Amino acid sequence: MRRTINKRILAAATMTLAAGLATGLAGCASGHGRYTTEHIERANERMATIKAATSWDMARQQFLAGDLSKALNNVDESLDLNRAVPKSHTLRGRIMMELGQLEAAVVSYREALELDPGFVEAHYYLGIAHERFSEHDQAMERYLAAANLDPSNAQFIIAAAEMHIELGQLDKAMELLESRRSNHQHNAGVRQTMGHIAMMRGDYERAVTLFGEARLLAPDELALHEDLALAQIASGRFTEAEYSLRRLMKHKDFKDRRDLKHAQARCLIHLDRPVEARSILLALTSDSAGASDIEAWIDLGEVAMHIGDMNRVRLVAARLTAIAPNRHEGPLMMAMWSRRAGDLNSALASLNKAVSLAGADPRPAMLRGVVLDELGRRNEAASSFIDALAIDPTHDQARRMLAAVQQDD
Structure with a gap:
């Protein structure tokens, strides 16, 4: 009898356990609990953030390496994973600027600023975009915003000052830099x-x-x-x-700069070291680039006149007449050579041409007055000295020569 009861109790317990297990399995099959679901969602968000950061870092490295296509793909992937990151929009803007797509760059920078109005880099690079559009006032506004947000970064205040310079506001540019000078000692x-x-x-x-x-x-x-x-x-x-x-x-990056050699030669001329200056100028005019270097030929002619190298003066005059027919220096130097050779009429013909081309240089009119005086044509000489003074009222030599010919008359 007891054995029968025990069998019944065991069978009932087994059925109850099976039913409970079935119910539990049915509950599991129906979905996760609320806590488990939230935990999974947070885990997925963290993973997406990590992936977005990784894609951004790859995009930045590719951008710095100049691989713009790959950089754009990776930054777009980063934004697909997480669009709430201002630096990702800013990096995309920089890539689009390098690709020449300024409008798209501006959109990206503005999206970054909508997310974070205090994001310094977005202000700065949006300023660069405005500058490329020649919108200097808007560019300056953005540069100043960046400078105010990060007063320690000198490039922002320098960029704002440069916009004042572009607008011809030199005093304002200097005042701006002076006002922030204590931050950038x-x-x-x-x-x-x-x-x-x-x-x-x-x-x-x-x-x-x-x-x-x-x-x-x-x-x-x-x-x-x-x-x-x-x-x-x-x-x-x-x-x-x-x-x-x-x-x-x-x-090494400066030793072959022609403009610096020009400048050095002119310093030597002013220091009364014409022979050293001539060596530099001969080198400048002897190569293929120097064949058409007008300023080097002019300086060489003036140095040659200074040291009395008249053959060189004639050579320079001929060269300048060939490569710069609309400038007065060639005829002026030819006149100097002709006068030194005693051919005053040829000198006068060259000077008449030089005067017609001289513009704001009083020297041709001045020398023409001297040659006319030497030819005994004092009234014409006086007129030429007056022409020189009209160009440069402070020309003392022209004033003295005018007084001399007028006194002789």
């Missing part, structure tokens, strides 16, 4: 930009000071050495300028 770029403004304002002495300070802050930046040398020339410091140029041209 040790920044060479700020002083360099101030030096450029000083040069444009004709304040060459201050430019020398500013470029000198910039060079001390960044002695390895050779562009600063060049700026300083040019400022020294403009301020008449030819000894310092020639030394600066000589040092600069010892570097």
Whole structure:
């Protein structure tokens, strides 16, 4: 009897357990619990964030390497995974700018700023986009926003100052840089930009000071050495300028620069070292580029006149007449050669041509007056001296020669 009851109890328990297991399995088959679902969703979000960051990093490296196509694919993949990242939109804008698609770049930068109005890079690169559209006021607004958000970064305030320069607002550009100077006491770029403004304002002495300070802050930046040398020339410091140029041209990237050799030769002329200047100018005019280098030929002719190398003067005059027929220097030098040779009539013919081409240079009219005086044609000589003074009222020699011929009459 007991055995029968036990069998019944065991059978009932087994059926109850089976039913409970079936119910549990049915519950599992119907879906996850709320906690489990939220946990899975958060895990997926974290994974998407990690993948988006990885794609962004790859895109950035490819952008820096110049592989724009791959960079664009990866940044788009990053944005597909997570569109709420301002730096991803900004990187896409930079890629589109490099691809020449400025409108698309602007859209990306604005999307970045909608997500984070204080995202500095988006302001700065949107400013660059406006600058490329020649929208200088809008560009300056963005650069100033970036500068205010990150006062420690000098490139933002320099960019804003450059927009003032583009708009011809030199005083405002200088005032802006001066107002932020305390934030950038040790920044060479700020002083360099101030030096450029000083040069444009004709304040060459201050430019020398500013470029000198910039060079001390960044002695390895050779562009600063060049700026300083040019400022020294403009301020008449030819000894310092020639030394600066000589040092600069010892570097491989500068040693073959024709413009720097020109500048050095002109310094040597001002320092009354014409033979050294002639050596540089002969080298400049002897190669294929020099065959049509008008300024080098003019300087060579003037040096040749200074040291009395009249054969060289004649050669230069002929060359200038050939390569620059609409300039007055060729006929002027030919007149100098003819006068030195004693052929005053040929000199006068060349000078008449030089005067017609001279524009704002009083020298042809001045020399024509001298030749006319030597030919005994004093009234015409006086008229020519008056022409020279009309071009340059401060020309003392023309004034003295005019007084002399008038006194003789």
